[in-house]
Amino acid sequence: MQGIFSSCRRRTLWVGALAVIALYIWAFYYFFVGPFGFRWRAIYGEPKYPDGYEIRGIDISHYQGDINWTLLQNAMIEKCPVRFIMIKGTEGSTRIDPYFEENFRQAREYGFIRGVYHFWSNKSSARDQAYFFLNKVKLQSGDLPPVLDVEHKPKDVSVEDFRRDILTWLHIVEDRYHVKPIIYTYHKFKMSYLSDPVFDDYPYWIAHYYVDEVKYNGPWKFWQHTDAGRLPGIKGYVDFNIYNGSYYDLKQLTIPK
Template sequence: MAATTKPKTRTKRPVKKRKKSFFKGKQNKIAWLIGGLGIVAIYIWVFYYFFVGPTGFRWRALYGDPKYPDGYEIHGIDISHYQGNIDWEKLQHAMIEGCPLRFIIIKSTEGASKLDEKFYDNFENARDYGYIRGAYHFWSTRSSAREQAYFFLKKVHLKEGDLPPVLDIEHKPANVSIEEFQTDVLTWLHIVEDKYHVKPIIYTYYKFKQQYLSAPVFDDYPYWIAHYYVDKVEYKGAWKFWQHTDAGQLPGIKGYVDFNIYNGSYYDLKKLAIQR
């Protein structure tokens, strides 16, 4: 047998504990605090930019309960798939401030490829239940104006007695000048106008109209203004429709729905509709 040798035992050296620097610990805490505040600030900015800023006129949480403007008798709503399955029998007898519901404007298309999943059902029911109906196209910054116009015309077939086609425009591409943007909007309007021989209605919110669609050429088009939680419209120009709240509630519709008024008589509203 081979002789065994005892392993050498290593003596453990005492580990020196490093003294914590008071200033370094404090700096770390400050860095963590600044980083946390930075993340919160970014979150708030993203939330505002994507959810509040573009549709600030819709932000119910900032303004509270809806207000109903005085002096108007012609009331209507606008709907989309967000309202789900509507009970039209119940809606038929709905009243707003003691006045019957007269018109319903329905989301039809968005961009160059999206059809609202409830459009055809809502569009047919609106006429069957005796409402003056309309259809709106939601403008997309990701498709050309020409593509969007022809997609709308392909999917939407307005008839005599329907309101003129509506362009819902709430966003401008950041990399496009105001002049180019206005040209694009006019392209959509002209293509659709050539089809129906009526001026389309422009829907947008108060500040967007002032900032991007203030050129005199747009004054030729009926204006549907979105301006919430105010006693009266602050826009000084002419307008036909006013979407005054997104917090309306009616029998037959679950949740909230947009309330609108028409700036005129019922006779005027019918005259605005498409004539053959």
């Protein structure tokens, strides 16, 4: 009888130990690997960069901190020079990126084609956000069209009203610069909320990571394919982008004189 109890006790201990190990593995994946999967891929192997594109660029904000522009000027992405830089300018109707003015000035001084994006906020009206952007960001000829970064829809607003708000921002900014603003968003958001034909005339900048090609079937200008890039002159990670065209085409997209 004692042997039977000992055997059951050992079995119970083994089952308990396996359960603890399984729980540990699940927790490790859920809290560390799952939310930052791209980070692990970047650590254990360089992300696969899209083939067939030569015009490369990055986008930056205060997250990159102080940039060594001399080093960045000669940086290469897959043997291609960095041609353009998208810079965060404003957010909502009250926030300006603390590094915007410095990044904006240095990007042109070091010979990059520069663009500026506004991060959409659901807490401010479209008109307030548009005029705040226009007040704080002074684009010049040779700069890329203004960019609207939209990634979230308020839960209490219908899709139709949300689209109307986005169009309000786009129309106000377009009236100032007389060029179609660029819309930045990720693939699923585009398909869910911005699939109306009214947005088809706007250039798209699509975020879609770790895929061989953009799954969006419509025309697009820019593709943000990873946010785990590394470059000399920038500490930590930076987003890598490609332009869907030639360098001449990219120049033609910029604001004319």
